[in-house]
Amino acid sequence: MNKTKSQTIYFPSAPRVAATASVAGPKECAGIVGKYVDLALDDDMFGEETYEKAECKMFRYVVEKALENGNLQEKDLDLLVSGDLLNQIISASFAARDYPVPFLGVYGACSTMAESLIIAATMIQAGHADNAVAATGSHFSSAERQYRYPLELGTTRPPQAQWTVTGAGATLLCKAENTKSRVCVSSATLGKVVDYGITDVNNMGAAMAPAACDTILAHFRDTGRDPSYYDLVVTGDLGALGSRILKDLTWEKGIDLHENHVDCGEIIYKVIEDEFQGGSGAGCSAVVLNSYLMDKLKKREFSRILFAATGALLSTVSSGQGESIPCICHAVEIEVL
């Protein structure tokens, strides 16, 4: 009787990915995204005085660049949906200050790219917006000093740690009539908050993998598909260890991701000693999606991906009060029509 409710929503109007934009720091651009980003920074200060201001400037850059890449002007934009990792999402809000455009601030930690895409696409589906930008990003240095330790301490990182990506990405979604693009958002599976009791704030991949598993299983259950339906099932920033855990967890439930799963955190860096498990941060999946992955979709090298961004919904206060780490994952189907 208690039939499980569907968590998957469909977009019959197929909101189009009219354009994307991305920017990333020097460490990130040494890896796979380097030749796909719109701007590769030489200096992660981006000409600003503080890391937070540099992060905010990356947000402004990608919003502006996405509009430019989509041949739209500020006045054509109906909506900006954005959020980031900083307290009170100041990068997103302060960037939005420079655009005379309605703004919806969201917080989904590193799942923000997927969450903002879902809200923007829904606003288009409901007829509430013609052109909407979804954007997010992160900065290693602003995240590190907010969530962990003062940078000056030079704290040793444990082997399960990930490295917060310095970068930002934006996706310009438009109603179908407004663009020639054939890349669209077709469906999405909304995530529930999942908490497996992990308390190690240096082991986000292990904390987030169950959330990714929960949403990915819900997606295949709701749609009756299996992983072979997609060219790639992409997670946000589980890192190398978290990605292995996800494959084990889904395997136990009869879904085999070994063939076509990649994790943005695992692939964003050339694996060198420093990054241990790979990248993390809201900018991680935002940059990989809006550079490398979207390029492959535009060129029809991929025809369909499931983009499942994961987020750890902790704070320093919650950890200090002994709480474990609740996590979430939202999945978005992006396909070429």
Added chain:
Amino acid sequence: MNKTKSQTIYFPSAPRVAATASVAGPKECAGIVGKYVDLALDDDMFGEETYEKAECKMFRYVVEKALENGNLQEKDLDLLVSGDLLNQIISASFAARDYPVPFLGVYGACSTMAESLIIAATMIQAGHADNAVAATGSHFSSAERQYRYPLELGTTRPPQAQWTVTGAGATLLCKAENTKSRVCVSSATLGKVVDYGITDVNNMGAAMAPAACDTILAHFRDTGRDPSYYDLVVTGDLGALGSRILKDLTWEKGIDLHENHVDCGEIIYKVIEDEFQGGSGAGCSAVVLNSYLMDKLKKREFSRILFAATGALLSTVSSGQGESIPCICHAVEIEVL
């Protein structure tokens, strides 16, 4: 040629307010909301060990109570849209952990009640959800120690300061077929980020009034209405001073709010010396809306209100780096059919 774009969205399916729930602290319940809330707390610790956990418990309480008041069970709920003032919106996220329901976390500071209502109503309008809860809240003690000073300091408050409300509110929205309620969300005006250069973090009313003015003017411009169309134009938490500034600003632009404007922050407390300008915090407008105002709508004492919640999008880091306070206001039309 540069015709201003409409910021107002319409909900032809008229998502219904099927039920509401609210809880507030002892100081709040001494005022106007006291006899309307579902639960009046004797002790603002709510049986918990920390202020943050008490805040989170209020969130769980209002979500559960809204479902109960609407004769729904957890399994009937498609979506929870929620956020709060704490870093990484831990109250909302940790409350969501206890519900096996898709969750969208939002951050709009004290505008969160309006923002979450807009997103929840849009999900229903798009056919993505049948039943969705929008919720937010705040706690004086958790906000005070995060944004201002340790409580133990007993810092003197300047006369322009407001008092963060301890309380939470939730609105259960359902598609029209699912309820007999005639109270619905008809339209909404999405706010832009507005910054008039105010840097005094104790004068939020003055910082937020221009954002409220901007959105309220946009609403009347887009809809061709004037304030007399509404029984009340309700702002979120401008306080007494901010409310006066709003009336002056709109008056200059030809919109007269003197007849039927109230501010939740101004009316929530019995004016005694301590609160100076009245209440603030995401819980302020959430409690007033989901107790007093919704009661008047349900009883048809009001037939239509414009609920314009305001938020100040600053953080301690942004203020510390010399930034001014960007603000936002989203307005929601709630009417009885």
